[in-house]
Amino acid sequence: MKRVLFAAAATIFWTCSAIAADDASQWRKVDPQNLVLIETQYGTTAVELAPSFAPKHVERLKALVRAHFYDGLSFYRVIEGFVAQGGAGEDTASTAAKPKDAAKTAQWPALRREFEHPFSKGFTPLGSPDLFARQTGHVDGFPVGRDTKSRTEWMIHCPGTFAFARDDAPDTATTEFYIVIGEAPRRLDRNLTAFGRVIADPAKQDKILSMRLASDIPEAQRPSYEVMRTDTKAFARWKAMKKNPAPGFYFRQPPPILDICLAPVPSPKIAAAP
């Protein structure tokens, strides 16, 4: 077998067998109150929000979603290898020719930054060096960096990180959001308010048909997701496997380094509630 892809394949197989084993204790069901479903022509992008990281931004996003603010808008700025930005196309460099829809956005005043927050409980260190943070690891499945001096924590800009855009001044986020795609732009860490991550994605971004909070969908139709608990032996094994997914394959043992962004916590879709 040509095994260059063994690494990813092993992840998938392992995840599936873990699900098959049905060891409920290693999974946390995603709270539908924190689950945003973005519909595009390609399917559903599911984003889990982290209200404890950035309560005001989560509150704003939920309000925008419930006001159907995003429905029919677009991912108007998709830059391969960087981010897909969506919303009203509010006064950005790429849409400067388009007059700002003041009526649409004026009712959403600028938010105060929530770039970082105090240490969360339930932090699982990644156990790997990092060039951008003193410590990295996971909280509730979210990739976080930590400054052990200031005891602050923040969501890391990995592929799939969901955050609000802003103007040059720090307290200027209103309605525009972006999803990181491609290589992790770690320089943005603690420079923007990141408060969610994509847990399922059809991988192509386009017009936003709708954006809903899962808890607003009748339970029978609502999709459900689980996230692997990071305080389990199962997750420790999964990380060890990610660090060296195919011991038989490697000609040269890679350094024992696992990039935080190469350890996206498994988040399978589960059957709808009966």
Place this chain on the structure above:
Amino acid sequence: MKRVLFAAAATIFWTCSAIAADDASQWRKVDPQNLVLIETQYGTTAVELAPSFAPKHVERLKALVRAHFYDGLSFYRVIEGFVAQGGAGEDTASTAAKPKDAAKTAQWPALRREFEHPFSKGFTPLGSPDLFARQTGHVDGFPVGRDTKSRTEWMIHCPGTFAFARDDAPDTATTEFYIVIGEAPRRLDRNLTAFGRVIADPAKQDKILSMRLASDIPEAQRPSYEVMRTDTKAFARWKAMKKNPAPGFYFRQPPPILDICLAPVPSPKIAAAP
């Protein structure tokens, strides 16, 4: 302006103005002998090969291309965030059910590994720490790692890196190739023979309509590309900009770290030869 995207925008603008300034000395035209054009329904993916890194693999790829080996085959294994693998679907885990087309692949015997090579001339250090290599930088626009003890060099697995797949044994590459997509899988460095990089990509992979060497296309129809020379002040300025693309935007100065994979050397398409 919502500036989260300023970083990428600045890159694009800067590159364009650099082209407009027409400072020929900072650009190197890609040799059509080393330019592979992969046609899919989405457009042309242009790959520059590095024959000095892996001469036997480059020779093999050119022979395969000229034999029309890949035409009509597929990117049969695309794993979001990892790699897109193309070729005959030769006996991989994902195609185990499909019998190996022995007649198609038998005439291409396994290649000896070319995972690394002696130091190249014209190396430009990135000037940023790295967790996987003692030193990183660019050679002819290719991202490379270097071991200053063994004085060996290798192409780094960044998004866009082009390499040959292999079996568990190191000297088993034959015809199957992959292109890195998503977050850089650095653990593969020096574990596979990487010998090219994508310099232009329509970003979606599918059926391979054709795969040609640019030098085999009549000059009038042949697309041309330039690569920014990395031994120039222009490139040094470009890297400084990538390290902090928007000084006015950053609330918190990021660490002075530039990931090698976030510094893909500008490689614009230029007008066809008159």
